[in-house]
Amino acid sequence: MIHRATTQDYVAIVGGLERYWGSVEAAPMHHPLLVREFGDLSLVIRDRFGVSAYLFGLLSPEGPAGYIHVVGVRTDRRREGLASELYVAFADRAAGLGAFELRAITRPGNTRSRAFHTALGFEERMAPDYSGPGEDRIVFSKPIG
Secondary structure, three states: EEEEEEEHHHHHHHHHHHHHHOOOHHHHOOOOOHHHHHHEEEEEEEEOOOOEEEEEEEOOOOOOOOEEEEEEOOHHHHHOOOHHHHHHHHHHHHHHOOOEEEEEEEEOOHHHHHHHHHHHEEEEEEEEEOOOOOEEEEEEEOOOO
């Protein structure tokens, strides 16, 4: 079952990033405001061991669009469709708030992310210098609603 992320979920996720990402390198993407201020669009799936998967998102003012900022699935729960479930729930909530599109970004070399988003029907475009000079990104988009 999918739930709104709580501050307790956030603390558990950030305290155990290695369980989702294999390292703590993703820590800068996990700002607490994503749960505290944009919590309506930050979701978790829990099991008896805690948070098994999470999605932190928000609405962008353009349109608006539902922006998926970061998604993590615990390594022992991968390949069960949990990330896809979170995307569907996020799309439903974002559409209910007036969003007409989903968006996400990744680095051009992140082939797993690109394959995942393509399989979900997202279109991708290269965005040169998206994150600063020389920091190109792939921007994914998909209509909803």
